[in-house]
Amino acid sequence: KQEVTQIPAALSVPEGENLVLNCSFTDSAIYNLQWFRQDPGKGLTSLLLIQSSQREQTSGRLNASLDKSSGRSTLYIAASQPGDSATYLCAAPNTGNQFYFGTGTSLTVIP
C-alpha cells in the first residue's frame, strides 16, 4: 500500500520568501504525482500534475519536481504572498485509480 508523507506539517513564512514543501512516497512505481491546494472549508484545487516520465512541472510561481528513485517530490513556491496561505497536499494514484494523499502542509504567509 502506498504511503505518502508530507513534511513539515505546518510552515509560517514572511511575505516574499521562497519556500519548499516536501512529499515522500513509499512505492516508487507511481504513474504520476499531483499537488493540490485546499482553502479552509473548501475542496481541493489541482496545482500541478507531474507524469512519471517527467522530472518537473512549472506553473507561474510554482515548480514541482519528482524523483521516483528516491520517492520524493517537492513543491517550490517563489516570492510567497499572503494569498498562498492554505494547506498543500500531494497525492499519487495506484493502478486501481485510487489516489493516496499525504496529510498536508499548512502554510501561512505573513504580510
Next chain:
Amino acid sequence: KAGVTQTPRYLIKTRGQQVTLSCSPISGHRSVSWYQQTPGQGLQFLFEYFSETQRNKGNFPGRFSGRQFSNSRSEMNVSTLELGDSALYLCASSPTGRLNYSPLHFGNGTRLTVT
C-alpha cells in the same frame, strides 16, 4: 465550464439515520471518485465510478455505498450513521478513465455532522 458540484453543502443528521450526497461532475467527465476527509485520518478513498460501474472501493464498511447514473452524476449513501461518520465528503471527477494520467478536479464537499 462549470466545476464539480456537490449538494448539499452542509448536513446535520442523527445517529442511526441515513444520508444521500450528490455530485455532478464537470461536463464530459466520466470518472467520479469519492473521498472522506477528517482531521485525524486525512483524505481516504471511498470508491470510484466510471460509466456507471464501480471500479474500485476503499476500506470502508458496507454502510457506505454509491452509484453513478448514465449522465455521470453520482450519489453516495451512508446508512445507519455513526458519530465517526462526521466528515467532509469530497467528490472528484476526471476526464478519462485512466486516473493514472489524468488530474482530479474536486468539488467543495459536503460537510456532514452526525449528532
